[in-house]
Amino acid sequence: MRFELTKEYLDLLSEAIARQDNSWIQKNVCELHDADIASVLDELDVEQASFLYNKLNEEVQGDILMDLDEDLRDALIQSFSTKEIAEQVEQLDSDDAADLMSELPKKQVEEVISQIEDDETAEDIVDLLNYDADTAGGLMQKEFIQAQIDWPTNRCVVELRKQAENVEKIFTIYVVDENEKLLGFLSLKSLLFAKPSTKIADLYQNKNVISVKTDDDKEEVARIMEKYDLVSVPVVDLNNKLVGRITIDDVVDVIKDEAEKDFQMASGISENIESDDSVWKIFRARMPWLLIGLMGGVFGAQVISGFEGGIAEVPALAFFIPLITAMGGNVGVQSSAIVVQSLARGTDQFGSIFKKITKEALVALINGLVLSIIIYGIAYVFDSSTLGIVVSLSLFTVIIFAGIFGTLIPLLLDKYKIDPALATGPFITTLNDVLGILIYLTIGVLMYGL
């Protein structure tokens, strides 16, 4: 049975905490899966969470801490002594330990490290803290299993038993030479079913060994693990020495974050926020885009004011301004979203920019034709044949422009190493608004002979 977090459960828990009912807590909280305990803590206030956290088995505390929402984790850590933090860190895998340490103030990091009892653990963490968080080095952990190529399998099992104490999940055994250079890999399955005297050299796979370098970007790592269907990937330094491994669970987070970031940017949100973040954080993430939108609107107003006389004479011209800007925005966002996603997927390496623009122009041409014919009929009934021609002609032009800009801008941004998702948001909508108004009113003034 999977645990389900219900309102009733939380009410019972609050009461149990209030009356410090340890046996209820032991039976109904501590027996849960770590991930469920974390989701329970996330729903409590800091005092309740802190009380509950201290009741937990020490061995699971660290893992649960890493599973918590950042705000709650920070609050809990601030209530710990340096010694207590060091104890938590020692329970963690090295990658999680380094992540936790990197959230601490610099001064405290040194203190915590000096309090870690196991020297190897301390060294691993210090080493991992050197890498940029956005690279393979920043994602990797020091817990992995390696076997030397000249071992027989029975020696391998003995040696692995020693190494395996520290490695929670073994997926693959990495095979190295006497200088720890990566040569290939060995599955646990083949080790399990091999004869004791078989040499690793006769058992291991050395064809198409996929590894990543410590300075590979984390999104590159995600792409590689996805492409080659890997559950874990070895990390090597510039000298091909095996220094760590990255497991799929960390990469799933990278993949999700990347996709969510694109979506947020396209929606005009500049920081990674959730709906339970503070009002101030949400405000800060949204304001910059709204200011861009506001400035776009002011430019639009300026353009329209240039046609003030025309509008005074033919106020019907104003009717279709929102239609033109909305359609330009819609087409632009559609076009750029397709490009942004293709770029994120890493497909389309060889289609030239020219080919893409031609195709987008073709799609825009068809869309533009269909919509222009429809809107001509509507505007004709609405007001007059002249207005019908003005609206349909400018809608057609705007759709073509918006489609081309929507395709071109993210491609250009990407070429100059700027995140193309920037283009999908209010930025491209705003540009298309101003351009659309200009096209529409110019055609209007010309057609009406104003």
Added chain:
Amino acid sequence: MRFELTKEYLDLLSEAIARQDNSWIQKNVCELHDADIASVLDELDVEQASFLYNKLNEEVQGDILMDLDEDLRDALIQSFSTKEIAEQVEQLDSDDAADLMSELPKKQVEEVISQIEDDETAEDIVDLLNYDADTAGGLMQKEFIQAQIDWPTNRCVVELRKQAENVEKIFTIYVVDENEKLLGFLSLKSLLFAKPSTKIADLYQNKNVISVKTDDDKEEVARIMEKYDLVSVPVVDLNNKLVGRITIDDVVDVIKDEAEKDFQMASGISENIESDDSVWKIFRARMPWLLIGLMGGVFGAQVISGFEGGIAEVPALAFFIPLITAMGGNVGVQSSAIVVQSLARGTDQFGSIFKKITKEALVALINGLVLSIIIYGIAYVFDSSTLGIVVSLSLFTVIIFAGIFGTLIPLLLDKYKIDPALATGPFITTLNDVLGILIYLTIGVLMYGL
């Protein structure tokens, strides 16, 4: 060294195919990783790809076929005889085999199944074809390793050796009772390091065993695997009998697809498309949203036409129409994006709708105040104090409305089991456009006393 697909490589390959240079192909294509071979084939035209595909080692053909772009795969399959398809299918894992079969016409499916030589394989595929593709049953494979709880570990190793022939990657051994009901799991690591006489019953883990049911939605499966950091998850039927397993690589695709689908919906694209899809497919995916946008624009025109007299008298009123609609759209999209993402993440189970709306209203209030003050100054300089008041007052109102609607609509859609990402796109922008125009011009007419 990882393979890099370059323009030069593709040119050399085309030449080699043209002169049917088998030794070049053998050395430079067939030696590559399956995933790389697939990415090479994807860049060729159908004839070249088909020529190359037939040169490949039979054992890898099936896996490569599943890695190809759908269009190319369909083209290749159409060139195969039923017998050839059956041979490919037999090479595949059962989940991939079922996926491949589900792409065939119904009539051909039966023919292919009758041509499969191994009865068990045929049965597995027939069984998997029964499940809805969007459920755990549709994702799972029949290849997994199970051990009976009363076995000693040495018997377990012998039995597993038999089972493991068909299972490419073993992550976990599932422990079952004599009726194949799932009891727990055993890691390969603990089996590797156990004494031969130890009973499975003394070795396996039965606390917090996470499994999914065949009819669980695939997004629910993804959430569970992510939450509990699982590399594979056992699938049980309603009777808790173990019937399959799902591995993380299939779930990574679900996670990515889901995030991309939300992004595409928010950008006004109704089908999952890539930039190299056909013009017709791209047109079809985009047109529905553009029509919604067009209808919204026509409503907007109708609203403005109701104020024709006012605009004729004070044309400056028209200046800020695009600003109002753009800002309403921006705020609405921001608000709904935050809600959509939170819903997709499965967080925020207990915040009441009322609480969310209050918070969003608070953010909107601050945004509205800041932006209104700025725009008052600009509109004042631009035209007059009266226009300043009209624009800033209506901008403020529109921001509050857009924020509330942007939050409320996706929450309501979700409550009635409609995909909330629908709300983020042109739909919410269009609604806010019409509403914004109405608010702005009403305030304008009142303030100017028209």
